[in-house]
Amino acid sequence: MSRYFTREHEWIEVTGNGATVGITDYAQHQLGDIVFAEVPAVGRTLAKGDEAAVVESVKAASDVYSPVSGTVTEGNEALSDDPSLVNSAAEGDGWFFRIDLTNPSELDGLMDEDAYKSFVAAL
Amino acid sequence: MSEIVDGTHAGADQIMPQADEDEDGPSIRSLPLDAWHRGRGARMVEFAGYHMPIQYDGILPEHLWTREHAGLFDVSHMGQLRLTGEGVETALESLLPADITGHPIGKARYSLLLSEDGGILDDLMLTRAPDGSIYMVVNGATKWDDIAHLREHLPDDITINHLEDQALVAVQGPTAVAAVARLVPGVDGLTFMDAGAFDWAGTPLWISRSGYTGEDGVEISLPADAAAAFVDALSADPEVRPIGLGARDSLRLEAGLPLYGHDLDPETTPIAADLGFALSKRRREERGFPGADRILAEREAGPALKRVGLAVEGRQPVREGATVIDESGAATGHVTSGGHSPSLGRAIAMAYVPLSQAVPGSTVRLSQRGKIHEAAVVALPFVPHRYHRKGDQK
Structure with missing residues (x-):
């Protein structure tokens, strides 16, 4: 089990062939109070970099991109009732969707936690 | 993740380049309370050519605090103007649809600067001061155009003073007036849209009971060099918290109040904007304001x-x-x-x-x-x- 990060502030936690995707704590902090989240439908096929989900704060609307290619196996239904989960637990219960990877080698281009921390520190 | 829409009018309202260091472009200016905001942990953004606080704790808690307690807003970016001269009331009536000559001294009113075709150039507050001058507060993003427009159309013997050495703060919310009155006795004697001169420890204050949140509250004009001490004293009151531009926008939206540059612009008329109340009865009857023919026809037929x-x-x-x-x-x-x-x-x-x-x-x-x-x-x-x-x- 390992966690990767994108330059667009998504995280992806990989377990075997499946993975869970969300936005980072840094991202939720930048967005501010989240008031709406829309997750992808189960069965949707995503290519790496596709717009997979939408997150809106009081301030702004943002797209969440899929860090990898694959098929969506689950969307986090809890977010429709309580989008503030993204604020309170961005890298835990506030996950967006689960996906079965079609091309695990795509993970090679992503950052590990230390690299992401350095990336954010330089912003 | 990437931002597709910036919903805060603060971010969207950039009329000047972002970079301070761009020597060729106009730089972003700092307001009198800049250091005070930063010391309070504000997140600063560029708005109307100034560094402004978008939020402190967060837009949501700041918004709700203002609805239940008292929010302190720095709106020093807005244009404060003082117009003086013989017949200033009549002269100004040629540019907007308010009855100024018949307006009481010491009372603020909302009005609109109109173009010749009846479009809205800006919305503003004006007050007839006891000294015979007219005090106006116009939008920050439009103030330079407004000053140019006024200068071009008003007679030369009307003086326009841009009060750039004055800060402007608003205190809004159900406990706002009580909090201000603890510092400035007598403020609670004002009713909605009353305005008058007050004093705080030797600092002259011009206070009107008005605002942009839908709540009770006041707007206070004071010398820029006294602003930090005054807001320090105000925010020492546990009822008072500083509120950023983000919550200012959500509060005014809930209050149904239009924001110039977004809900109002030169393509919009007062009737289309549902601001018919800004057309005073005498002015409608005399038809002597800019765009009167179009605006009054629209008033009859509907926009x-x-x-x-x-x-x-x-x-x-x-x-x-x-x-x-x-x-x-x-x-x-x-x-x-x-x-x-x-x-x-x-x-x-x-x-x-x-x-x-x-x-x-x-x-x-x-x-x-x-x-x-x-x-x-x-x-x-x-x-x-x-x-x-x-x-x-x-």
Whole structure:
């Protein structure tokens, strides 16, 4: 089990062939109070970099991109009732969707936690 | 993740380049309370050419605090003007539709700077001061154009002073006036739209009981060099917290108050904007204000599009830039402000819709980024105003 990060502030936690995707704590902090989240439908096929989900704060609307290619196996239904989960637990219960990877080698281009921390520190 | 829409009018209102260090472009200026905001942990953004606080703790808690307690807003970016000269009231009446000669001294009123064709150049507050001058507060992003417009059209013997050495702070919320009165005795004697001179420890204050949140409160003009000490004293009161531009925008949206540059612009008339109350009776009868023919014809026949409030179905905010569409999907109007209402816990918006739909209860369809949203036209304001009007119980 390992966690990767994108330059667009998504995280992806990989377990075997499946993975869970969300936005980072840094991202939720930048967005501010989240008031709406829309997750992808189960069965949707995503290519790496596709717009997979939408997150809106009081301030702004943002797209969440899929860090990898694959098929969506689950969307986090809890977010429709309580989008503030993204604020309170961005890298835990506030996950967006689960996906079965079609091309695990795509993970090679992503950052590990230390690299992401350095990336954010330089912003 | 990447931002696709900046919903805060703060971020969207950039009229000057972002970079301070760009030697060729105009630089972003700092206001008198800049260091004070930063010391309070404000997140600063560029707005109307100035560094301004967008938020401190967060837009949501700041918004709700203002509805329940007292919020302190720095609005020193706005243009404060003093007009003096013989016949200044009549002279100014040639540029806007308010009855100024018949307006009481020491009372503020809302008005509109109008172009020759009746379009809105700016919205503003004006007060007849006891010394015979007219004190005006205009929008920060438009103040330079306003000054040029006034200078061009007013006679030379009318003097326009831009009060650049004055800061402007607003204190808004149900406990705001009590909090200010603890520092400045007598302020609680003002009723809505009253204005007058006060004193705080030797600092002259010009205070009007008005604001831009729908709550009771005051707006205080004071010398810039005394502003930090004054807001320090104010915010030592546990009822008072500093509030950023983000919550200012959501508060005014709930109060149904238009924002210039978004809900109002030179293409918009007072009638389309549903601001007919700004046309004084005498001025309507005399027809002597800019664009009177067009505006009064529209007042009789109705405008093609009219500004309304919308309660949007579902939780997703529908923001400025979304279109109002008909059954076939063709655009018939547009959303000019919109977002999440912290007080109501739902999505609300202001939009210009065809007159036939501009009645509470009618439904409209909105299109935003390829998605259709249903909305109902509702009466404004979304959240009732709580102004302290004459005759109200204290």
